[in-house]
Structures are given as C-alpha cells and as structure tokens.
Amino acid sequence: MGNFLFFCGVKFCSQGLLGYLPLWRLGAVVADPIREYFARIQVAIMVVLMLRVIIADDHPIVRIGQKVVIEANGRCKVVAEADGPDQLLALVDSTPCDILVTDFAMPGNQQADGYGLLGLMRRRHPDLPVILVTMFANVATLRESFAQGARAILAKSASARELPLAIAAVSEGRTFVSECLRAQLAEAGTGNQQAVPQLSGKEREVVRMLASGMTVSQIAARVNRSISTISKQKSTAMTRLCISTDVDLFAYARAAGMVP
Numbered sequence: 479m480g481n482f483l484f485f486c487g488v489k490f491c492s493q494g495l496l497g498y499l500p501l502w503r504l505g506a507v508v509a510d511p512i513r514e515y516f517a518r519i520q521v522a523i524m525v526v527l528m529l530r531v532i533i534a535d536d537h538p539i540v541r542i543g544q545k546v547v548i549e550a551n552g553r554c555k556v557v558a559e560a561d562g563p564d565q566l567l568a569l570v571d572s573t574p575c576d577i578l579v580t581d582f583a584m585p586g587n588q589q590a591d592g593y594g595l596l597g598l599m600r601r602r603h604p605d606l607p608v609i610l611v612t613m614f615a616n617v618a619t620l621r622e623s624f625a626q627g628a629r630a631i632l633a634k635s636a637s638a639r640e641l642p643l644a645i646a647a648v649s650e651g652r653t654f655v656s657e658c659l660r661a662q663l664a665e666a667g668t669g670n671q672q673a674v675p676q677l678s679g680k681e682r683e684v685v686r687m688l689a690s691g692m693t694v695s696q697i698a699a700r701v702n703r704s705i706s707t708i709s710k711q712k713s714t715a716m717t718r719l720c721i722s723t724d725v726d727l728f729a730y731a732r733a734a735g736m737v738p
Contacts, residue, residue, distance in 0.1 A: 528553060529649055532569055534560040534580040535611070544579060544611075547638050554645060563595050570603055577645055582612035582623070583733065592733035593626045600627030607648035609641075614729045617720035620659055622734065630654035681715040682736070684708055688724075689731030 531554050533544050538561070545556045558573045560566035562584045570578065578599070583592055599608055609630040610623050623631055630644040636656040647654035677685065687697045694712065698705045712727075721727050731737050 528555045529577055529645065530555055530557045530575040531577045531579060531645070532556070532558045532560065532566070532573060532575045534562075534566040534578070534584065536561050536581065536584045540581070543638075544641065547641050548579070548645065551642060554642075566595070567598065567602075570599070570606070575606070577607050577609065577648060579609045579611065579641070579645075582610055582614060582619075583729075593622055596623060596626035596628055609644050609648060609654075614726065614733065616722075616726045616730065618718075618730050619733060620655070624653070631659060632656050633658050677715050677718060678711075681711050681718070684711045685715050685727060685731050686736040688712065689728045689737045 531548055533541050533548070533556055535541050535544070541559050541561075545559075548554045548556055554577075557575055558569045560569050560580075566578075566580060566584075580595070596608065596610070599606065604627075607629040608627060609632060610628040611632045611634055612619065612623070613634045620631055629648040630653060632640055632644055632654075633656040636658065640654075640656055644654040683701070684697060687700070688694075692700070694708045695705055697703075698708045701708075716722065716727055719727070719730060721730060
C-alpha cells in the first residue's frame, strides 16, 4: 500500500481537506510559484527594455491609431501624447522617452511647427530620434526635414506596417523613408536624402509672396520686374524644389517659415 501511495500519490491535507494528490500534481504545486516568479522577472525585464514613445498629432483619432500600431508588438509603450507643438515641447522636456513620432504641421500658439519644430527639437534634445509623419510628399520637404534632424519620414498615406519598421530603424541608428516617398526621391535623381535645394534670394522672395496670397502680376508690380521674369523665377524655384503644384509650393513655404 505504501508503494502504491508513493507511485500514485501522497496524502494531502490543506485547510481541513483530505485527499490523494498525484505526484505529477505535487510537482505542479511546487513549480507554479517558481514559474510565476520567473514570469514576473520576464515582465519586469520587458518593461525595462520597452521603447518609450511620445506621439504628437492635432487629430485625436490619428493618435489613437498610432498608439494601437506602436504598442501592438509589445516592444513599445506610448508614454505621452501631444496635440500641438507647444504641448509637445513641454512633454519632451518633462517626460523621458526614446523616440518621438510627430506630425509635420500642427497648429500652435507660441512654438513653430514644421522645420522650426524640428530645429528646436534638435537643439534641445539632439539624441532623441524623431519620426516625422507628413502629408507633404515633395522632395524639398523630405530633404529639408532630414537636414533639420528627422531620422525617419512617413507619409500619412503609408501602410500601418511602416510605423513599426521606422521605429525599429531609428532605434538602431538608421534612417527610414516611406516606400512611396523613396520612389519620389529616386525620380528626383538624388541619392542624398539630406541634400537641401537652395533657392536664390529672388526666387525665395517670389515663393514667399506667392504663398502670402499675391498673384504673379501683383508681385511683378511690387518688385518692379516683368510678369515673365516673375513667372520664370517661380518655375525655376519649383524645379529646384522638385515641386509640381502650387499647393505643394505653398506647403513648402509655410513649413520653411516663409509665411505664418
């Protein structure tokens, strides 16, 4: 009978309950606390190793989607959210983070958005990788954004799978560009993402006036040049910037700080 109990179970008594507990169950009772202990250690290690991400966009539904995508693989944690450049700068100053994912153009009261925000971030937090999310899909914006310190640029029309890829890239010290934007860079015939196009003083002046709402005729009268000269300077500026539409030209001017 003793051998039977040895091989098949042990007498078990707990809180007044009597019964026979098979040996394999006894092993489970002993092992469960050990498994739980190591599971807690594993969770603690994962929390420590998680990348802390701050996201910024003036549209709440965009932030909700970004948070879901970022946290889906369990390797990242969104630690703060901002709806504009002013709040974003305050959060980055006060909240430890490893990566920033921010919209390119957000309304703000005091701080600049676009290139101005990138420049401020680079000066105040030079080691913080910035992933820029933008709807401005022109080569000039891409080049200038990289020059101002962005480590990755995502098109808002890009697949959701590109955001985790961008996070992985910048966390390893690499740059990343959305597939659709890489195609535009290739079409522009440049292998240097950070080569910033330079406008002449007169071309920049024309772009600024156009973006402020003036017509070519009004600019010609203002600066005492012919309409054909102003048109040519506009065309040359757009060619240098690899921009084909007035909408993109105005977006570039706003992002470059030429107009409020």
